[in-house]
Amino acid sequence: MRRLVSSGSSFEADIGYSRAVIDGDWMFVSGTTGFDYATMMISDDVGEQAEQALRNIGAALAEGGFSFADVVRVRYILPEAGEFETCWPALRRVFGEIRPAATMIAAGLSDPRMKIEIEVTARRGRG
Template sequence: MKRTLISSGGPYEEKIGYSRAVVCDGWVFVSGSTGADPDSGAMPEGVVEQCRNTLETIRRALEKAGASLDDVVRVNYVLPVAEDFEPCWPVLAEAFARARPAAMMIQAGLISPAMKIEIEVTARLP
């Protein structure tokens, strides 16, 4: 069983001791990712922009693994405020238009009050 670990360089990966993604046996497991800009690290205030940033972080991890958003089979959404989910729907519908993964959303607190959404995905390598 070959395992490949992928890092995005985010600050919590080192502090907590996890990988952005793990590739194993044809699967890509992407850790919960939040809305900081993947280039600058800045956290926007709005949930929709955070959603876009989160998907970009996930897209980059999947790309490093040899997959794409179209290969996602499972997605989990976590939001501290359930009402913030609906404004994200158009962004999510576009991102997962082809994959149409199994999905769930839960309301729960995140590691920082500035974070408005966390997304975790599982993908199958093409």
Template sequence: MSERRLISSGGPWEEQVAYSRAVVQGDWCFVSGTTSTASPEPAAQADAALGIIAAALDEGGFTMADVVRVRYLLPDASDFEECWPVLRRWFGDVRPAATMQQCGLIDPAMRIEIEATAYRG
């Protein structure tokens, strides 16, 4: 049986809500929904979130090239197109399976949340 490894970004939510930034199980890495409120702009938030995801993947021994599935969650679907150039920069050659869903997020300042799954086989 493969060892389960928990990765933390050190954020307070992880302790309070009892979750990990990422979980590595064998050849898989599951990255939790990731946000950033460093900027009010959706594209800047997407870029920051993907940077956090890349760091979590790196800590688990993965790269963005290993991402096979990504989910984009936005309170306002009309913000998604603004994020496309950022997504192309991070995933242009990777082209993971992807879903965009319009839904409420926990903080109104959050304009996008991104979740990723990576596999290295």
């Protein structure tokens, strides 16, 4: 059974994607940035953007009946690779015990205010 999860962000309708897609025991969360969807504001600080992106991902996972403990894969995309270490405390807090497979990619993002984008894949009942 396939189910779509929306954050309510205008980006989803404007671009034509879902915050996440659930397919059976799998959940695929789209690349998620540090925008606070309630205010559509974004911090200038990459560490705070990472924290907000994780809050956004956590909300999507919860809406789908998943949690961070179900995450098996994570991808980090940053325009400036040198800023990645600033994000480590937030990432370690969420993923330190879970230790999913992970990749960090340095690449441009669609808005120059965005300093990090995080994408996760989760599988229900993996433990």
